[in-house]
Amino acid sequence: MASKRQPLHEWTIEPESAIALQKLLAPRIVCCDQTGEISHIAGVDIGFEEGGETTRAVIVVMRWPSLEIVERVLHRTPTRMPYIPGLLSFRELPAALEAFEQLSITPDLLMVDGMGIAHPRRLGIAAHLGLWLDIPAIGVGKSRLCGRNDEVPEARGSWVPLTHRNETIGAVLRTREQVKPLYISIGHRISLERSIHWVMQCLTRYKLPEPTRQADRLASRRTAETRCPEGDAAPEQDTLPF
DNA sequence: GCGACAG
């Protein structure tokens, strides 16, 4: 029976098949620089509502080097799959891809909340998304999925390699002093060195680089209403919708 | 066999 095939990103897949697919796709990840002129960097993050029933995919596009937000997309959709360590992309990619379809600007670089190749089968969500869209991507994780690393020096900008099975799969980077480091890894079409470089270039006063931080704020509905008593800078203002 | 385990 020749039924109309649904978009590939609407899969719902068994863990066993998902793992097989990762092993098939991982070898296609490009780990060298293929970035051209970079004028737009996008931050990608996924959040949840209603105890996980609804998925919120957010993409924030910023102009480089001003880092001003030029476009934002918030896409809400029913959650299709549960969270299984190692299979995160199958739970979050569908929503992210649907959000991408609503973007009018095609970013030159993606910064994704999660791992790139610093994954058991070298295909974390950042690598999976970068490969699918064929856009340079960097994995920006807040905690470790696999691998080991030495202590990271306290100085901002210092980093140590994250290794797994005798391979360097990423870097544990100190983006702020006195704060837990970030787990940076190649997503697609960019080297680890340049990945670290770009993350550092997008840092302001926070732990997370701006693209990811802004996407995270919106995905977790932590927008401009967060009050701060006084003193420092005024609460961040959101110019665009939401 | 036991622990670890992105978001």
Add this chain to the structure above:
DNA sequence: ATCTTGTCGC
């Protein structure tokens, strides 16, 4: 990821 209060520090 999300649920959640107060609390420590610049």
